[in-house]
Amino acid sequence: MRFESVKYLEWFKTRGKVRIDLCPSGMKGFSLKKLNLNREELEISGKNIHGYQPLCQAIAARYKVREENVVTTFGTSHALFLVCGALIERGDRVIVEKPAYEPLLAVPMCMEANIIRIKRRFEKGYQVDLKEFESLLLPKTKLVILTNLHNPSGVFLSRSFLKDLAGIAQKKGVTVLIDEIYLEFLEGEETQSSFSLGENIVVISSLTKVYGLGGLRCGWILASSQLARKIRRIIDYIYVDGVFIGEQISAKVFCQLDLLNKKNKELVEQNKSKIKNFIQNEERLTWVEPAGGSVCFPRIREGLTGDRLAAVLQEKYRTSVVPGSFFEEAQHFRLGLGVPPLTFNRGLENIKKVLEGF
Numbered sequence: 502m503r504f505e506s507v508k509y510l511e512w513f514k515t516r517g518k519v520r521i522d523l524c525p526s527g528m529k530g531f532s533l534k535k536l537n538l539n540r541e542e543l544e545i546s547g548k549n550i551h552g553y554q555p556l557c558q559a560i561a562a563r564y565k566v567r568e569e570n571v572v573t574t575f576g577t578s579h580a581l582f583l584v585c586g587a588l589i590e591r592g593d594r595v596i597v598e599k600p601a602y603e604p605l606l607a608v609p610m611c612m613e614a615n616i617i618r619i620k621r622r623f624e625k626g627y628q629v630d631l632k633e634f635e636s637l638l639l640p641k642t643k644l645v646i647l648t649n650l651h652n653p654s655g656v657f658l659s660r661s662f663l664k665d666l667a668g669i670a671q672k673k674g675v676t677v678l679i680d681e682i683y684l685e686f687l688e689g690e691e692t693q694s695s696f697s698l699g700e701n702i703v704v705i706s707s708l709t710k711v712y713g714l715g716g717l718r719c720g721w722i723l724a725s726s727q728l729a730r731k732i733r734r735i736i737d738y739i740y741v742d743g744v745f746i747g748e749q750i751s752a753k754v755f756c757q758l759d760l761l762n763k764k765n766k767e768l769v770e771q772n773k774s775k776i777k778n779f780i781q782n783e784e785r786l787t788w789v790e791p792a793g794g795s796v797c798f799p800r801i802r803e804g805l806t807g808d809r810l811a812a813v814l815q816e817k818y819r820t821s822v823v824p825g826s827f828f829e830e831a832q833h834f835r836l837g838l839g840v841p842p843l844t845f846n847r848g849l850e851n852i853k854k855v856l857e858g859f
């Protein structure tokens with residue numbers, strides 16, 4: 502394995518002081534008190550070989566799968582690493598969406614996969630072209646990696662589309678890995694997890710973004726029982742069991758997810774309508790409107806790049822947005838929608854001031 506730096510995360514962790522932070526892609530989260538958890542009921546250690554059973558059961562029930570299809574992980578990042586570790590051998594072709602959240606690219610790369618990109622074009626509303634996808638399925642293709650909702654654009658891939666895509670991949674023996682960390686910002690039948698849409702679909706997710714509970718490191722993989730078994734064997738190389746107290750809290754939180762989601766969704770929808778209005782009245786900006794979720798990816802028409810905008814915002818106003826080049830599109834910048842309304846308003850005012858200066 503070869504570990505190059507993951508530039509976006511390095512940048513994110515070493516940014517200077519920020520006053521108005523529009524970078525985070527998730528929600529702020531809830532305190533233990535707000536979650537109404539009784540600390541007396543929590544224990545440091547307990548039975549959790551292959552995961553804490555009440556948590557595995559809660560995940561299985563929520564996503565309507567069998568417990569044997571669930572592997573609990575330390576967040577989606579860990580889930581990604583395990584799935585790639587289980588499936589990729591050196592020289593395998595792995596298709597990754599472009600633009601992409603960098604770790605989705607870095608992980609198969611560190612496993613010395615041959616990385617192929619499937620373009621999600623701004624002009625095509627960041628959807629995936631099925632014909633183009635099919636043409637990439639050459640021999641030695643092992644895996645395709647997509648996000649739904651898409652990070653950075655927030656665009657949604659429909660269930661019927663994913664079913665077709667998985668069907669095409671299945672014929673060539675290719676696994677489809679879908680990172681659904683943002684999906685539960687949407688509601689209804691159409692936005693259920695895609696796991697059941699094909700035998701070759703693997704889903705990864707966590708409580709990090711929609712629920713703002715990243716500190717719990719509660720993630721999971723939904724996979725065929727055979728792949729899940731293989732992943733459990735890899736886990737034996739890394740640790741014996743999980744963090745019991747965290748797993749206990751996560752299991753209790755699972756009963757409250759719909760309520761927490763409601764509160765968070767109100768905030769992102771409020772901020773989304775503000776940015777929509779802002780872009781409509783700002784001729785230097787355009788975007789593909791996100792289906793929902795906590796990120797969007799505006800494009801600057803001309804005269805300025807997303808990197809320059811981010812640099813000036815930081816320098817003059819201590820306001821932070823993600824430069825588009827971290828998502829391989831320098832004309833863009835990524836905005837987080839999960840921040841408090843006042844912070845969001847002030848951030849937009851500062852963006853306006855910088856745009857006016859160019």
Ligand SMILES: Cc1ncc(COP(=O)(O)O)c(C=O)c1O
Pocket residue numbers: 526575576577578579602648652680682706707708709715720
């Ligand atoms: C698409 C995507 N997957 C995974 C992660 C990381 O997830 P976690 O904090 O659960 O490891 C992020 C964080 O930004 C993300 O955007």
